Amino acid sequence: MIWNETKECMSRDEIYNLQSARLVKLVKRVYHNVEFYRKKMQELGLEPGDITGLEDLNKLPFTTKEDLRDNYPFGLFAVPQSEIVRVHASSGTTGKATVVGYTRRDIENWQECVARVLAMAGIDRGDKVLVAYGYGLFTGGLGLHYGAENLGATVIPMSTGNTSKLATLLEDFNASAIACTPSYLLHIAEVLEEENKVENLTLKAAICGAEPWTDNMRREIEKRLNIKAFDIYGLSEIMGPGVAADCEYHQGLHVYEDHFIPEIIDPNTLEPCKDGEIGELVFTPITKEALPLLRYRTRDLTSINYEPCQCGRTLCRISRFKGRSDDMLIIRGVNVFPSQVETALLEIGETSAHYLMIVDRVNNMDVLEVQVEIEDRFFSDEIRELEKLTKKIAYKLKTALGLSVKVKLVEPRTLERSHGKAKRVIDLRKID
Numbered sequence: 074m075i076w077n078e079t080k081e082c083m084s085r086d087e088i089y090n091l092q093s094a095r096l097v098k099l100v101k102r103v104y105h106n107v108e109f110y111r112k113k114m115q116e117l118g119l120e121p122g123d124i125t126g127l128e129d130l131n132k133l134p135f136t137t138k139e140d141l142r143d144n145y146p147f148g149l150f151a152v153p154q155s156e157i158v159r160v161h162a163s164s165g166t167t168g169k170a171t172v173v174g175y176t177r178r179d180i181e182n183w184q185e186c187v188a189r190v191l192a193m194a195g196i197d198r199g200d201k202v203l204v205a206y207g208y209g210l211f212t213g214g215l216g217l218h219y220g221a222e223n224l225g226a227t228v229i230p231m232s233t234g235n236t237s238k239l240a241t242l243l244e245d246f247n248a249s250a251i252a253c254t255p256s257y258l259l260h261i262a263e264v265l266e267e268e269n270k271v272e273n274l275t276l277k278a279a280i281c282g283a284e285p286w287t288d289n290m291r292r293e294i295e296k297r298l299n300i301k302a303f304d305i306y307g308l309s310e311i312m313g314p315g316v317a318a319d320c321e322y323h324q325g326l327h328v329y330e331d332h333f334i335p336e337i338i339d340p341n342t343l344e345p346c347k348d349g350e351i352g353e354l355v356f357t358p359i360t361k362e363a364l365p366l367l368r369y370r371t372r373d374l375t376s377i378n379y380e381p382c383q384c385g386r387t388l389c390r391i392s393r394f395k396g397r398s399d400d401m402l403i404i405r406g407v408n409v410f411p412s413q414v415e416t417a418l419l420e421i422g423e424t425s426a427h428y429l430m431i432v433d434r435v436n437n438m439d440v441l442e443v444q445v446e447i448e449d450r451f452f453s454d455e456i457r458e459l460e461k462l463t464k465k466i467a468y469k470l471k472t473a474l475g476l477s478v479k480v481k482l483v484e485p486r487t488l489e490r491s492h493g494k495a496k497r498v499i500d501l502r503k504i505d
Contacts, residue, residue: 080331081189081386085379088330088387093126095359096334100124100133103365106151109144110134110367130334130357131345135368141171141310150174151365161309162210170210173309174363180219182360186315186329187220187305193320193327193384194278194303196250198225203243205253205261206283207493208232212313213283217252220315226250233257233492240264247275255281255290255302256495259426262297263486276300282307282314284494285394285412288323289419290426304393310369311356317391322383325390332360335389336368337377340398351376353398354391372399402432402498404439407476411497414443417473421466423447427488433501442479443470449485 083091101121103110113134114120123132141149150157158177162170175183196202202221206213214232221228229246231239233253239261243251251258258279265271276298281291282305294302306326307314316333317326328335336355337346346352354373358365374395381387396410403409411430418424425446433440445466451459463480470478489496 080329081327081388083331083387085387089127091331092334092359093128096127096130096357097121097124099357099359099365100367102151103367107149107365109140109149127334130336130368133357133367135343135355135370136366137370138171138310138372142169145169146172147174149366150363152176152363157363160210161212161215161313163309171310173212176362178360179312179362182332183216183312183315184219184223186312186332187216188224189329190303190305190315190318191221191224191226191250191280193318194250194280194301195321196221196224196226196278200249200277201227201229201246202250202252202280203229203231203239203246203248205231205233205239205251205257205492206314211493212307212309213252216307216313216315217280221252236261236264236492237268240268240270243276244270244273249275250278250280251276252280252305254283254491254493254495255286255294256284256426257490257492258294258302259290259297260490262294266297271298274298278303280305280318285396285410287412287416287419288393289416291323293419293426306391308371310364310366311358311371312361316356319390320382320384320386324382325378325392327382327386327388327390330388333358335377335391337375338370340370340372340374346376348379349376351392351395372397374398374401402430402441402500404432404441405476407474409441409474409476413473414470414497417469418445418466421469423451423462424466425485427490428497429488430498431501432498439502440479441474441476442481444481444483444488446485446488447482451482 104121156176157174159175162172204214204217206217208214218228218230277300279300279302281302291302303319305314305318307316317328319326334357337352338355340353351374354371354375356369375391378390396412401408427446429444431442463482467478467480
């Protein structure tokens, strides 16, 4: 059984003691095996013996994505190349790729974490899991694949693309679970509806992640496919998918604290936030052998809750992400996140979950246009009705965001669909 009291229902004292012991070992390992960290600690006047437990965590230096790029490709690895059994990497679209490595034990821990996520979603060895994350250097596909196999479930390794074939396989293979990005799952739902296949499915659960999404989108997915949808979180620098996930109560994502130490900091002052305050999520993976990072700044904005969950788990929970500290839009002095737009649109109920935010600068003033897909039936209405809907959406967005927005209604399936992370923002202000 993947979920058990030993790992997911420990007391806070037991978690503290376990994390402290593993942190002490981690610090010794990186100090002696990674030149980058040795220099960083020496600059701060630190030696391994100065870290005696979790209470000393804030003495350690932070690590950023830029540090991984500066040490590209293998400069932060803490084990010899002969012990690396797999490598993954980011796409590198915004700079050099960030490269991560895994020892055999790292892979085993990763498989177990993902298996625990699947078990939390009610999946077991009798289920068939269709994996529609991308395979390859991206961690999503292989992460869910091996986690499902570790659980004993049957894996259908579909990957992304050819959505019509995917819809057919969901039906023909009697898949009971699917793993993919939430935006892609909505696209899959569209195809299933067009082909009248929803009623024939045996799906019961979806494991969605790799991009921020809202509770409203979760409910939309559940309603359209008659399933339960669960949020899985992870990032390749820390491990991959399986760092945290939500349970059936959807009151935050449980962090697997036996493998990861979470912190919430103010992204400007770098000081710790109080429990419940929104700040930047920082992780220290305490069992990682190949790439054991210290205090990695994820840039994801969230809060943390240490109270026990209704499900019985005592692992801390992070709230659904408000956005990222480095892709937050500042428009006329107002902080704007795509998730705010998504929430507002889904609350209206007359639009799809597909939208595109376009930011431009006109006459030295920032202008935000939101293109919104609406249902087919609205395009048969009179112009007066379309204008009424446009004003309704504009008012809703202005109330949610705190600034005026130009709204453009577009026909269904007009906006580009993504097989991976959805492209929600085009910021023309960055183009010279």
